[in-house]
Amino acid sequence: METKFDIIVIGSGPGGYASAIRGSQLGYKTAIIEKYDTLGGTCTNVGCIPTKALLDSTEHYHTAFSKFKTFGIETAKLELNFPQLIKRKEEVIEQNTAGLNYLMKKNKITVFQGTGEFLNNKQIKVQSNNQEPIQLESEYYIIATGSKPSTIPGVVLDKKRIITSTEALSLENKPKSLVIIGGGVIGVEMASIFARIGTEVTIIEYADSLIPTMDKELGKELKKLFTRQNIQILLNHKVQSAFNHGDSATVQFLDTADKLKEITADYCLVAVGRKPYTSGLGLENTDIALNEKGQIITNEKLQTRVSNIYAIGDVVKGTMLAHKAEEEGIFAAEIIHGEKPHINYKLIPGVVYTWPEIASVGYTEEELKKENIEYRVGRFPFSASARARAAMEKDGFTKVLTDPKYGEILGIHIIGPRAADLIAQGVIAMEYEVTDEDMFRISYAHPTYSETLKEAYLASSGQGPINI
Structure with missing residues (x-):
């Protein structure tokens, strides 16, 4: 069994598997350590993916219950099969974890199942159930162990009630x-x-x-x-x-x-909320330091106080988002390779998968006021959208915040149908510093939910709505 590697990643969530794959693509002999039986971490197994599976299932049920009759669809007897909801969720998880297993094999990444504990800055011990521990050595390490649910004083999690x-x-x-x-x-x-x-x-x-x-x-x-x-x-x-x-x-x-x-x-x-998961990592055997929140301290390159050990995702400062961890995982692998990637943390979107969905990127109004930054507001309701009316999805609005002098887009906030998908356009506009006028002058397909963005850009630039 091979025990020496160029990069060892601890944790196989979105940040972990992304960094392992990128490291392998760049030519490094890479391994990943995962303590659970399946890859994917919290996001794939008990977080993002299963939550969205249940959100979609329950939204379909709610739509059938509350809207089908208006759409002209009659259902003789609508029933909820709760065990099937859970079963489908499990099937979605299995499909995603199978995909990760395939990616590990495709990219020739060695997977060790067990807990990883640093022995020093260069060596790590992997302990799996009922087996002798394995000692591994690597030139670089990337810690991607994620987070776990936290609680508050007076409330003890018994995981039963x-x-x-x-x-x-x-x-x-x-x-x-x-x-x-x-x-x-x-x-x-x-x-x-x-x-x-x-x-x-x-x-x-x-x-x-x-x-x-x-x-x-x-x-x-x-x-x-x-x-x-x-x-x-x-x-x-x-x-x-x-x-x-x-x-x-x-x-x-x-x-x-x-x-x-x-x-x-x-x-x-x-x-x-959630708190960083660093228990059992053996950080005391290294020179790695934690801050007052229990997060691993890193520099702008995501290096810990040990130059060959990096940390990403929920165990470092910043928002606890799967896509933030993924960006950091790729970033760390490319930094190790000598490249000069960048991450604009202000442009990492936040999404809430209620229905209607909620999505946001950039400054909020509260942040702009606090920092005394001048801004204009462009707002457009989904109730005025022809596409939203046709779909019976009239709740919510699209709001853009722009600079009054140059039209720079400072923030975008959407609550409405498909907000999670619409926000990507806003991220692109802000990343490449496109103005609100540039954004309303491009052509939008009609009728679409995206037209609410066009109308909001029009409003923020001082011009009124032109379409419904």
């Missing part, structure tokens, strides 16, 4: 009620999945807005749409504790008047 998104994705039966602690991206996506199939959902959020890290208008619009879907939303509420009663869970919280209240449901889902 007080659960995370991981457990929520594999429930055996549809819950009648669900309390979600946290109204960020994970919380609102989980709320969407279960509310669509008839679960009584309550979101308790400490901040004054849903998705509080995004533009405030997006959170305000989402609250309106969620309320229409009978999701109860408690903003500015502080959770104090959670208790497992065996067949239910109770959450105690302080309301806006600091009065202690409680709510009981089948499950309490904790969605208050």
Whole structure:
């Protein structure tokens, strides 16, 4: 068995497998260490991919339930097969992990199953169940071990009634009620999945807005749409504790008047964020340092304090996004190769896969105000879009923020159908510093959702709408 490599990647999530593949493409003998039985990390197995599978399944069900009759489609007896929802999700995971296995073989990447622990700056030990540990050596290492769900004081995750998104994705039966602690991206996506199939959902959020890290208008619009879907939303509420009663869970919280209240449901889902996963890596045997948040400290090249060891994704500072990790994984491999890649972190889009979807890139209005940057707003509602009317998708809006002097695009924020796909156009425009006038003068197919962007660019440049 080969034990010496040019690059060893620890963790096989989007950042890990992307860096391993890129390293192999550049001619390096590459290995990847993964502690779980399947490749893909959180994203593929218990995060992005299975969540989207359930979001799509439940959206189809909700559409059939709420819109088919208007479309002229009669269904004699519509039923929800919850076990099939979960089964399909598992099938999607299997398809994706099979694809990753193929990519590892295609790119001649050696896969070690087990936990990786640094012995020093050059050597690492891989320990798998019931087997003798293997000692490996590499010229370079890339740490891509990702993150795990975090919690708050007073709330202990028992993974039975007080659960995370991981457990929520594999429930055996549809819950009648669900309390979600946290109204960020994970919380609102989980709320969407279960509310669509008839679960009584309550979101308790400490901040004054849903998705509080995004533009405030997006959170305000989402609250309106969620309320229409009978999701109860408690903003500015502080959770104090959670208790497992065996067949239910109770959450105690302080309301806006600091009065202690409680709510009981089948499950309490904790969605208050994630924390870097570095446990068991043996970092104490190296010169690698962590910051106060438990993140691995790196420089602008993603090098740790050990020049041959790099770290990417959720274990370093920045947003915890799969595509951010992927960009950093490729970046690290190319830096090792002596190339000069770049990442503009301001232009990494954020997406929330509720329906309608939410997508954002660049500055929010709040950030521009805080930094005293002048800007103009161009806004266009989907209710004025012919394509959205035809599809019965009239909720939401497209908003662009531009520089009043030169027309530079400063930020784009969309809540509406296919926002996750539309935002790519905005990223391109901002990456190549295209102006709002340039963007409204190009031709957009009619009728399409993308025309809402054209109209928003028109508005931000001082001109009115020209199409519906």
